[in-house]
Amino acid sequence: MSVLELRLPPPIVALVLALLMWLTPAVAGLVQVPYPARVLWAVVLVCIGQGIGIAGIVAFRRAKTTVNPVKASSASSLVIQGVYRYTRNPMYVGLSLTLLAW
Template sequence: MQALELKLPPLLLMLLFALAMWLLAPLTAPLSAQLALYTTVLALCLTITGIAVALAGVLAFSRANTTVDPRLPQQSASLVIVGIYRYSRNPMYLGFFLILTGYACYLQSLLALALLPLFVLYITRFQIKPEEHHLLQKFGYSVSGEATSLTSMV
């Protein structure tokens, strides 16, 4: 399974999951028309929040002059712990998750929603954990002196 670690760009992975959601959506009946407005508003709110969270992560990396390409954690110039990273260890992935959640709401599909845990499992196993391994090797400890743990999506 190590062959999949750090191979797919997370943005591409998010787009592949969105495509799978779109393909699965017609297999389930949409919610009632009365709920459509609410799910559309919820979808818009989640998507906008997801974009903002992901972009805040990119901006923090840019300000720290470190790579935003998560497939190359060994090229990280610094361990970013400011900005959005004070609240989330993985804001870009959290943003992608929120975007996908918004898309599933827009599609009004329970099958699309069912793909969300698979996205989290994949991104955790094949992206976050390998990144954490490289970052712990390179930076070792957080500024508080305790071993850094980056495994949670939030």
């Protein structure tokens, strides 16, 4: 197995991190933020995160290549347009922002 081969797909990484985030308050305690502010920030972060993730998928579709990170060998082109001009992993950035909103 090559060092560059993907070990865990992004959604699995996000689920593991979500589980750890769910368990964190039991260990660390809660920071109290007023409810309306929490909801507002959560909605903003989810929208931005999902927008970045969807932009990554759209860039792959426009390049007519696979979105599946497990089957990197079936990729037909290197995507450097759209959101990929700014980040190498927009799907991870999107999932991270969505988890941060939680």
